[in-house]
Amino acid sequence: MNGIHDLGGKEGFGPVRFSPNAPVFHAPWEVRANALYSLAVKQGIYNMDEYRYAIERMEPRHYLNASYYERSLTSLASLCVEKGLVSHEELEHRAHGRFPLARPPAAGRPNQPGRERFVPGDLVRVREDHVSGHARMPGYIRGKIGRVVTESPPYPFPDAHAHGVAAQPEPTYDVQFNSLDLWPGCAEPAKVHVSVFQSYLERASEH
Amino acid sequence: MTPSTQQDPAKRVASIEDRVAAIESVLDDHAMQPDAFVNTFTEWATEEWLPANGARVVAKAWTEPDFHARLLANGIAAVSELGLPMPAHHRHLVALENTTTVHNVICCTLCSCTAFTIIGLPPDWYKDLEYRARVVRESRTVLREMGLELAPEVEIRVWDTTADTRYLVLPERPAGTEGWTQERLASLVTKEGLIGVARI
Numbered sequence: 001m002n003g004i005h006d007l008g009g010k011e012g013f014g015p016v017r018f019s020p021n022a023p024v025f026h027a028p029w030e031v032r033a034n035a036l037y038s039l040a041v042k043q044g045i046y047n048m049d050e051y052r053y054a055i056e057r058m059e060p061r062h063y064l065n066a067s068y069y070e071r072s073l074t075s076l077a078s079l080c081v082e083k084g085l086v087s088h089e090e091l092e093h094r095a096h097g098r099f100p101l102a103r104p105p106a107a108g109r110p111n112q113p114g115r116e117r118f119v120p121g122d123l124v125r126v127r128e129d130h131v132s133g134h135a136r137m138p139g140y141i142r143g144k145i146g147r148v149v150t151e152s153p154p155y156p157f158p159d160a161h162a163h164g165v166a167a168q169p170e171p172t173y174d175v176q177f178n179s180l181d182l183w184p185g186c187a188e189p190a191k192v193h194v195s196v197f198q199s200y201l202e203r204a205s206e207h
Numbered sequence: 208m209t210p211s212t213q214q215d216p217a218k219r220v221a222s223i224e225d226r227v228a229a230i231e232s233v234l235d236d237h238a239m240q241p242d243a244f245v246n247t248f249t250e251w252a253t254e255e256w257l258p259a260n261g262a263r264v265v266a267k268a269w270t271e272p273d274f275h276a277r278l279l280a281n282g283i284a285a286v287s288e289l290g291l292p293m294p295a296h297h298r299h300l301v302a303l304e305n306t307t308t309v310h311n312v313i314c315c316t317l318c319s320c321t322a323f324t325i326i327g328l329p330p331d332w333y334k335d336l337e338y339r340a341r342v343v344r345e346s347r348t349v350l351r352e353m354g355l356e357l358a359p360e361v362e363i364r365v366w367d368t369t370a371d372t373r374y375l376v377l378p379e380r381p382a383g384t385e386g387w388t389q390e391r392l393a394s395l396v397t398k399e400g401l402i403g404v405a406r407i
Contacts, residue, residue, distance in 0.1 A: 006317060013340045015337065016353055017335060018353045020397065020405070024252065031252060033227050036230060042244075073230065077230050085237060092218075099221055099229065152298060155371045174301075188344070188347045188348060190362075191363070191365070193364060195369045195372050
């Protein structure tokens with residue numbers, strides 16, 4: 001989905017709030033929230049793609065204001081409600097107040113038919129797909145041309161796996177893009193490497 | 208707006224601690240023993256998933272050419288030689304070698320993916336909006352702001368963790384460390400170095 005989570009290349013943000021050796025957790029509830037979402041994955045309540053998609057479906061104002069662990073908690077709670085472990089009403093009763101959840105899911109999709117196998121050195125174009133379901137294609141590479149560097153082992157296709165849609169595992173390709181192709185005239189020179197699922201790619205011809 | 212906020216907009220949002228407790232009680236209802244798991248998870252997160260793991264990998268790669276080659280060929284197999292596990296959904300670990308002319312830096316623009324068992328759970332700044340939005344587009348400026356000034360001739364490669372391949376930056380071995388033990392070398396390697404926002 002073209003959601004608020006898709007931040008790569010968005011402008012207007014200030015300096016990174018960086019400190020070396022920053023603590024991972026700041027409060028006991030954070031480690032609990034992290035543990036609980038991880039437990040639900042281990043228990044088979046949902047998979048990582050469903051988990052990521054439920055974060056992406058958070059109302060944008062909530063997403064931008066929530067800390068990382070609040071987003072984790074919101075995804076966990078949303079999926080527990082959607083999968084029938086508890087009602088939203090009961091959850092709010094137990095929490096003694098409102099418990100904002102993610103917005104409802106859209107439909108997923110199976111793998112791209114007729115997708116191609118690539119080898120390192122191949123020139124590829126990212127398909128101009130727009131989907132409202134889950135996807136792992138950052139918007140900044142849509143329609144862009146890059147070069148395959150390596151192939152990674154097959155993994156369930158996220159656009160299907162987040163939605164319970166049957167699909168085949170497929171490889172991802174490490175594709176190297178030039179930052180000045182991604183944002184022509186408006187980026188600092190760099191190579192940007194993105195792990196791109198096979199279904200998102202088509203062959204491009206040499207210029 | 209969620210359905211219940213539409214029904215009752217005046218009701219206040221529950222505290223984050225109360226929301227965590229509520230969902231924990233739901234998992235408890237379903238016999239998932241959340242309390243025990245929180246303890247186990249806390250131990251993993253604070254005592255096992257540490258950047259010291261990645262530091263051991265780097266120090267071994269700096270001193271053993273055969274291991275260096277195996278690490279570049281198959282990261283998961285190489286780190287398992289040191290008894291370091293990776294979760295099942297991390298299908299591939301790629302070591303990114305810095306040289307005098309290439310500098311690698313890792314990010315996840317869509318969320319916060321990292322090889323957390325090897326480099327530790329990601330810090331706040333890695334998950335923040337600023338780093339995710341900016342590092343792919345203005346990497347040199349972002350690194351400079353974070354204290355890493357790279358020479359103009361150094362090529363920057365930014366690796367966006369958008370699938371289930373995970374990355375580990377293999378920093379350059381610092382000059383003047385000839386003859387050091389792996390343990391002493393490992394003590395130089397930080398989480399920031401393994402992510403690529405600092406040089407060692």
